[in-house]
Amino acid sequence: MARRCELTGKNALVGNKVSHANNKTKTRFMPNLCDVSLMSDAMGLTYRLRISAIALKSVEHVGGLDAFLMKADSAKLSDKALRLKRSIAKKLEAAKAA
16 A cells, blocks of 8 residues: 555655764655545535645635545546536536536
8 A cells, every 4th residue: 555645645755864873774765644534515425535634624624525626736636536526516506507
């Protein structure tokens, strides 16, 4: 399983730990990933996603999973999130037409 946020695309970064004696050691800085269940208002279902803690804060700030996905850049989303975005868009279009 990749260490990557499904909504924002954040992944591991590589850098150096630098000691007081200026010794450099390679290290990986991992994102703070959480397994969460988010409710989609349009679909009426709960979806399990693996997202970063800052993405969870952003989802709640924007007003829910549906609003976040509609504003999100499709290139950063995982395949699962992209399929969900498309199905939400179809559902919203159908509701708007009716």
